[in-house]
Amino acid sequence: MLKDITLGQYYPVESFVHSLDPRAKIVLTIVFMVAVFLGSSLFAAIPIVLFILLTARLANLPIKMLLKGIKPLRIILIFTFVLNLFFTAGDTILVEWWKIRITREGLMSAVRFSLRLVFLVTGASVLTLTTQPVALTDGLERLLSPLAKIGFPAHELAMMMSIALRFIPTLLEEADKIMKAQMARGADFESGNLIQRAKAMVPLLVPLFVSAFRRAGDLAMAMEARCYHGGRGRTRLRILKLGKNDLLAALGTCALVAAVILIG
Amino acid sequence: MPIKIEHMSHTYQPGTPFKSDALEDIDFTIEDGDLLALIGHTGSGKSTLAQHLNGLLTPTAGRVLVDGQDINGKDVNRRALRQRVGLLFQYAEYQLFEETVYKDIAFGPKNQGLSGEKLDRRVRAAFDKVHLPPETLEKSPFELSGGQMRRVALAGVVAMEPEVLVLDEPIAGLDPKGRDELTEIIHELHRGGVTIVLISHNMDDVARIATKVAVLERGRLAMLGTPREIFSRGDELEAMGLDVPQTIQLCRALRAGGLEVPDCLTGEELCEAICAAKGVPSHA
Amino acid sequence: MEELILQAENVSYAYEEEAAPALRDVSLGIRAGEMTAVLGHNGSGKSTLAKLLNGLYAPTAGKVTVCGMDTALDEYTWQIRQAAGLVFQNPDNQLVASIVRDDVAFGLENTGVPSEKMPAIIEKALRAVGMLEFIDRAPHTLSGGQKQRIAIAGILAMRPRALILDEATAMLDPKGRQEVFSVVERLNREKGITVVWITHFMEEAARCRRVIVMDQGKCVMDGTPREVFSQAEKLRSLRLDVPPMVALGDLLRARGLNISRDAMDVESMAGEVLKCQ
Numbered sequence: 001m002l003k004d005i006t007l008g009q010y011y012p013v014e015s016f017v018h019s020l021d022p023r024a025k026i027v028l029t030i031v032f033m034v035a036v037f038l039g040s041s042l043f044a045a046i047p048i049v050l051f052i053l054l055t056a057r058l059a060n061l062p063i064k065m066l067l068k069g070i071k072p073l074r075i076i077l078i079f080t081f082v083l084n085l086f087f088t089a090g091d092t093i094l095v096e097w098w099k100i101r102i103t104r105e106g107l108m109s110a111v112r113f114s115l116r117l118v119f120l121v122t123g124a125s126v127l128t129l130t131t132q133p134v135a136l137t138d139g140l141e142r143l144l145s146p147l148a149k150i151g152f153p154a155h156e157l158a159m160m161m162s163i164a165l166r167f168i169p170t171l172l173e174e175a176d177k178i179m180k181a182q183m184a185r186g187a188d189f190e191s192g193n194l195i196q197r198a199k200a201m202v203p204l205l206v207p208l209f210v211s212a213f214r215r216a217g218d219l220a221m222a223m224e225a226r227c228y229h230g231g232r233g234r235t236r237l238r239i240l241k242l243g244k245n246d247l248l249a250a251l252g253t254c255a256l257v258a259a260v261i262l263i264g
Numbered sequence: 265m266p267i268k269i270e271h272m273s274h275t276y277q278p279g280t281p282f283k284s285d286a287l288e289d290i291d292f293t294i295e296d297g298d299l300l301a302l303i304g305h306t307g308s309g310k311s312t313l314a315q316h317l318n319g320l321l322t323p324t325a326g327r328v329l330v331d332g333q334d335i336n337g338k339d340v341n342r343r344a345l346r347q348r349v350g351l352l353f354q355y356a357e358y359q360l361f362e363e364t365v366y367k368d369i370a371f372g373p374k375n376q377g378l379s380g381e382k383l384d385r386r387v388r389a390a391f392d393k394v395h396l397p398p399e400t401l402e403k404s405p406f407e408l409s410g411g412q413m414r415r416v417a418l419a420g421v422v423a424m425e426p427e428v429l430v431l432d433e434p435i436a437g438l439d440p441k442g443r444d445e446l447t448e449i450i451h452e453l454h455r456g457g458v459t460i461v462l463i464s465h466n467m468d469d470v471a472r473i474a475t476k477v478a479v480l481e482r483g484r485l486a487m488l489g490t491p492r493e494i495f496s497r498g499d500e501l502e503a504m505g506l507d508v509p510q511t512i513q514l515c516r517a518l519r520a521g522g523l524e525v526p527d528c529l530t531g532e533e534l535c536e537a538i539c540a541a542k543g544v545p546s547h548a
Numbered sequence: 549m550e551e552l553i554l555q556a557e558n559v560s561y562a563y564e565e566e567a568a569p570a571l572r573d574v575s576l577g578i579r580a581g582e583m584t585a586v587l588g589h590n591g592s593g594k595s596t597l598a599k600l601l602n603g604l605y606a607p608t609a610g611k612v613t614v615c616g617m618d619t620a621l622d623e624y625t626w627q628i629r630q631a632a633g634l635v636f637q638n639p640d641n642q643l644v645a646s647i648v649r650d651d652v653a654f655g656l657e658n659t660g661v662p663s664e665k666m667p668a669i670i671e672k673a674l675r676a677v678g679m680l681e682f683i684d685r686a687p688h689t690l691s692g693g694q695k696q697r698i699a700i701a702g703i704l705a706m707r708p709r710a711l712i713l714d715e716a717t718a719m720l721d722p723k724g725r726q727e728v729f730s731v732v733e734r735l736n737r738e739k740g741i742t743v744v745w746i747t748h749f750m751e752e753a754a755r756c757r758r759v760i761v762m763d764q765g766k767c768v769m770d771g772t773p774r775e776v777f778s779q780a781e782k783l784r785s786l787r788l789d790v791p792p793m794v795a796l797g798d799l800l801r802a803r804g805l806n807i808s809r810d811a812m813d814v815e816s817m818a819g820e821v822l823k824c825q
Contacts, residue, residue, distance in 0.1 A: 442590070505723060514814050
């Protein structure tokens with residue numbers, strides 16, 4: 001049931017991309033996303049696709065894994081495509097039938113926006129598939145740490161993320177158990193209209209929240225007992241060091257940006 | 265209302281190597297009036313088996329017959345059939361959600377379609393059976409102690425008036441007082457005519473109150489019999505990594521030392537047996 | 549005289565000013581290297597005592613010292629929590645990181661241990677609890693007993709003098725309970741770590757060197773397991789179990805058999821029964 005949901009799906013193999021510094025990967029993923037938006041002509045998609053294929057190869061990722069990441073998006077994709085197709089104003093009419101008119105401009109923008117969406121999601125999945133969640137939060141904390149000087153809670157944010165990652169499986173298991181317990185008392189989660197269904201969730205949600213608060217209290221106590229007192233004076237187990245590979249990856253990504261800008 | 269389990273198997277996520285908590289060809293009957301203890305260590309399939317008894321899980325092979333009817337069958341009223349078997353989960357206090365103990369106990373019978381005076385009678389009868397102070401009925405369940413909350417959860421299941429009550433480690437995590445009180449409540453429910461399936465790790469309790477014991481080992485039914493029959497096979501139980509009640513352990517040690525005593529399940533029984541073997545006059 | 553690692557002098561504690569105190573005038577000293585069990589039913593003040601003994605709570609009245617440091621003084625807070633580690637009941641609610649290695653590192657990170665020194669300390673701590681092979685696993689894939697051993701490793705990494713375990717086995721199955729108790733027993737024996745073992749299980753208490761019984765916020769019994777468990781009537785009046793062999797000994801003595809009060813486990817009871825006439 002609920003247990004089947006997988007989150008933060010790290011793909012545990014060794015590869016060039018896996019070995020990169022998480023900070024480099026986060027920044028380069030952002031650069032990649034910018035590149036996706038820079039390209040306005042359809043030809044700009046060519047270097048991007050090539051770049052994705054090359055990255056997947058260097059990351060030892062089967063293309064199937066990347067496609068799996070797009071699958072949940074198909075409804076939004078179709079929606080984006082259809083919306084752009086029918087509602088973009090243009091002069092070159094390709095098809096006209098009753099009140100529906102498809103223009104060349106419409107088709108172009110439908111393809112462009114759908115491709116962008118696919119590229120963005122693929123870029124993000126490469127990041128999460130090749131980076132352990134722990135490394136990701138570590139990298140994020142280190143990247144945001146300069147902002148801590150102006151009062152931005154970089155450490156707290158990263159700590160919250162890593163605790164969330166730790167407790168998602170525990171709470172999913174718990175939700176599954178509470179659901180079964182209420183079903184054993186005759187609760188019905190599966191039939192009725194929207195309001196009835198929402199109401200039926202109360203016996204699941206109340207215990208789940210009560211339990212989450214109890215766990216939070218326990219955890220805070222346990223963290224304090226283990227000398228936790230915020231980010232100040234804290235050392236870290238994982239030492240992040242930028243290396244030659246990170247430089248290579250950065251150059252590769254810059255090349256992509258250049259290619260996209262050239263093609264326009 | 266007997267529950268007949270016929271060659272039942274269950275595989276989680278079939279086709280993957282993850283099969284640790286699966287069941288294989290379970291075949292036995294839970295008779296009316298049994299207090300059946302289900303023992304086996306964690307991962308042996310006890311909880312999986314329990315969830316089959318009221319249809320929360322569906323067997324991948326075989327059948328579960330309640331009163332002769334397949335609880336997963338197409339032509340029967342599955343909901344009604346399943347509600348004749350009540351199930352109390354482990355750490356059941358965490359399923360409470362209502363504003364008052366009264367409302368929480370009423371949740372199950374309400375789902376059965378009861379209302380008004382009938383519902384009120386059900387709730388109060390179930391509440392009486394778990395021996396909580398009367399003023400708790402109108403309190404919030406979250407104000408109670410862990411042991412009291414667990415008893416409220418038990419009342420919530422009892423209120424559905426199941427003929428068979430399946431209890432998954434009902435005393436886990438309680439203090440000695442809480443354990444004794446809850447064990448006594450279970451014993452009383454059984455004497456009141458409810459068939460009980462009790463999953464437990466506490467062999468001394470099992471020896472004291474169970475009428476039958478089923479031992480699960482890696483998803484298979486390894487033994488089934490009276491507590492005396494099962495615990496007399498202490499070597500096999502220990503080989504499975506299960507405890508043997510201390511009284512039985514002592515009987516074995518005494519026989520090894522040359523004092524002939526039969527296997528005894530309670531201290532009183534054992535005391536009599538030792539006195540008899542030693543030639544101490546009874547009731548001196 | 550032996551060093552007192554943990555000491556409470558006339559300690560009282562109330563959660564709220566108006567509320568009935570959870571601890572009333574408790575005085576006790578835990579000697580270095582000792583393994584002490586604390587018994588008592590829920591609400592007897594056991595958990596409150598645990599939290600006072602490593603400075604999570606400061607006493608309302610009286611004084612608690614850890615290795616001579618007063619827990620009421622802010623300057624010692626982190627030294628005290630490092631010296632007296634606390635393991636809690638629920639194995640799920642005390643692991644912080646989603647990988648075992650990072651969880652054990654948590655205390656080290658908090659106390660500012662240099663990064664390059666951490667891996668060796670982490671491995672040593674995991675080896676001490678027999679969990680080294682699980683270093684890269686996620687906590688939710690482990691059994692309850694294994695999770696508790698990781699929690700213990702996380703404390704051990706900080707090199708504590710004392711380990712306080714607050715019903716650390718209450719939510720475990722018999723196998724997990726045995727695992728965790730054996731690990732702690734060995735740490736006490738081999739590394740000389742002082743242990744305060746709070747529990748509901750009499751058979752665990754029987755294996756400690758000293759047993760303290762709490763009731764209504766007071767320390768009501770204190771002695772060797774033999775001294776405590778031989779007072780079966782008193783234990784029953786406190787609504788605590790009596791180990792089965794102790795109960796049987798009482799029955800047999802009532803029938804005139806000459807059974808020593810020292811027989812608390814199966815082995816010694818068998819010896820006593822076979823010996824007596």
